[in-house]
Amino acid sequence: MTDELEWWRGAVIYQVYPRSFFDSNNDGIGDLPGVTAKMDYIASLGVDAIWLSPFFTSPMKDFGYDVSDYCDVDPIFGTLNDFDQLIESAHKHGLKVMIDQVLNHSSDQHPWFVESRQNHDNDKADWYIWADAKPDGTVPNNWLSVFGGPAWRWDSRRRQYYLHNFLDSQPDLNFHNPDVVDALLNTVEFWLTRGVDGFRLDTANYYYHDTELRDNPPKKDVVEGSIGVRLDNPYAYQFHIYDKSRPENIPFLQRLRRLLDEYRNTTTVGEVGCDFSLETMAAYTQGNDKLHMCYSFDLLTHDSSMNHIRETMETIEAGLGDGWPCWSIGNHDVERVATRWGKNHDTAAKSKIYMAMLLTLRGSVCLYQGEELGLIEAELSFDQLVDPFGIAFWPEFKGRDGCRTPLPWTNEALGGFTESAQPWLPIAEEQRALAVSEQEWNRHSVLHAYRDFLHVRRNHPELRHGEIEFLYNDETTLTFLRRFKGKCLYVAINTANQDKIFPVELSLLALTLPEAIQSGYVDGNTVVLPSYSILLATVSC
Structure with missing residues (x-):
């Protein structure tokens, strides 16, 4: 395989959260034409690819991660023609385009679920995970939702429970049904034919569940601060061995890879969240027949010690074989790294050194928009929150809105994000001083450090490969x-x-x-x- 075909190996992928990137039509919400309008800026960073967070048709209860049409653009983001123009612009700038593919679950407003919930014998009756209540009417087992509480929601029409690993408006699809797998792969191919270069696979280890619905075993010792553990969320109190990371996942990933291999120069990066994430990353990327890359939450914790970095890297290296990792220290789901690791002290200097560390480690890299500015977490009040996760766990956990506020392009009141509309989330005053316009003229800014070091990495194959x-x-x-x-x-x-x-x-x-x-x-x-x-x-x- 040539280097051209393996462009993803050692690539730096810039995550764009479209709602918060740039508002082109003055409605307060970022959109696809807004991304196209800022393509020069993205290309100037020296990254290799863009990862677009979901822009599909959606009721937006989880801001696009609840899909009601896998093959269309939600009107708030634009049209399919706008997407095609974005692809064309990115490719002219030498950038690949990856999109977020949410296969594990759909919206409860997706036509598939609307039909499935009607009765027990319709064409889509077995497209989602339905189960009878226990004799006393309680939930089928002890599985929990990531967003808190039981992972089961009662449906009065079918008089059954359905599984939702996330919001109860995000029912899990039944991957044990081959018709479901065929339909989902058809949606993947829809975007491949439109020219996408790859997919970031949301919750890539959640696709299959235990058909016997066995209870997850409890964790005897739960330690606050370990990977993905927050003691305010009961999800941390189980070993999730039956509701995710099932062995049936492997054949599905192999079939997905065969589809990707039919389209030249395409790639996948899977999000893996579980108790044994590094081992799962290795299993999912070994053998050149499953995912191209995986990333975990192991560097998305509050532990920024070099002890943790080395232990994480050496663990994955020991078991990776011919697999390939992808690393990130920030994304749309966690507190911004300048606050999480920088603790709001010397944040510019810390942003630079953690960036340099990330870009010199072995693997591909995902950078979240705003990291190149050293953005700190936005401080929001409860009445400003829109994230259902944050609202449910306030005040112990303030949710994901603080890392999703609009990108500041200028130091003006609306941050140059929108012309005059009320932004969907507030423009954080503490972030405006870090705006692109403020850093462009400062040769020692975090923005210039990112650009400079990304070009250093590009010019040294030792760092990429x-x-x-x-x-x-x-x-x-x-x-x-x-x-x-x-x-x-x-x-x-x-x-x-x-x-x-x-x-x-x-x-x-x-x-x-x-x-x-x-x-x-x-x-x-x-x-x-x-x-x-x-x-x-x-x-x-």
Whole structure:
């Protein structure tokens, strides 16, 4: 397979959340023409691809992750013609386009579910996961929804419960029904024929469930702060071995891959959330016959220590084989990394060094819009929330709205996001000072650091494709080697606000980095890392 066919390997993918990117028609909601209008900006970053969060027809109870028509654009985002123009513009700019494919569940307003819930013998009766109540009328088993409470909702027409791993307005599709699988793959092919280059697969390990509906076992020791664990949500109190990550998932992913292989240069990246996410990532990407890439939530926690980074990387490397990882430190579902890891102190410097760390690790990378500006989490009041997750768990968990506020293009009242309309979420005042217009003129801004370092990565195949060998770490320092085709780069990272100086036995020749990035240096047999700095150096392999 040629490098051209494997463009995704080591690629940097820029996640666009269309609702909050740019409003082209002054209705307060970002849209597809708005993305097209800002294509020059996206291309200027030096990324390889765009990942578009859902824009399909939807009642928007979960803001597009509840799909009511898989093969059309919701009118608030534009039209299919607008999508075609976006694809054409992206390709002219040398950018690939990936779209968010939500296969696990649909909206309860999807025609399939509307028909399925009518009775027990219609054509779609078995397209969703229905189960009888227990003799006492209670739910079929102990499965829980990610959004809190039982994963079952009673339907008075069928007099049965249906499964919903997320909102009760998001019923899970029954992948054990081959007609469902055929129909979903047809929707995937619909977008392939329109020219998309790949798919980000939402909740990629949730597709199949245990047909016996066995109870999940309890977790005896639940530790706050471990991967995906919040003790205010009962979901954390189970091992989810029967409601997701089922072995039947593998044959489906193989069939999906066969479809993708019929379309040249396409790719997939699967979102994996489970107790054994790194092992699942390996299983889903090994063998060149399933997913191309996976990413987990292992770097989306509050643990920014270099101990955690190294342990995560070495765990996946040990089991990955010929599989391939994709990493992100922020997305539309978690608190912005500048707040989560930066704790709102030295956020510009920390944004730069965590970016440099991410872009030097082995794997492909997803960057969430606004990370290139070092945006901090927006502080919203309860009455400003629209996220059902945040509303349900307030105030212990403030939801996902704080990372989804509109991207600030200027430091004006509406942030240059919209002309005069009321934005769907408030323009955060604390983010406006970090607007694109404010950073463009500042050669030392986070924006310029991202652009500069993305081009450094692009010019060094060792960082895109090379093997990785970790050398040393402590809580705030990490050093490793990247090797590719006889060339070797030494990487040393300091995420602390104090200098780090340590001896090195290797013969290093430091690379000159752009001025927006704080660079370490070599002094004889000593590496000197100023606060929040990175050293890149060539070394004999």
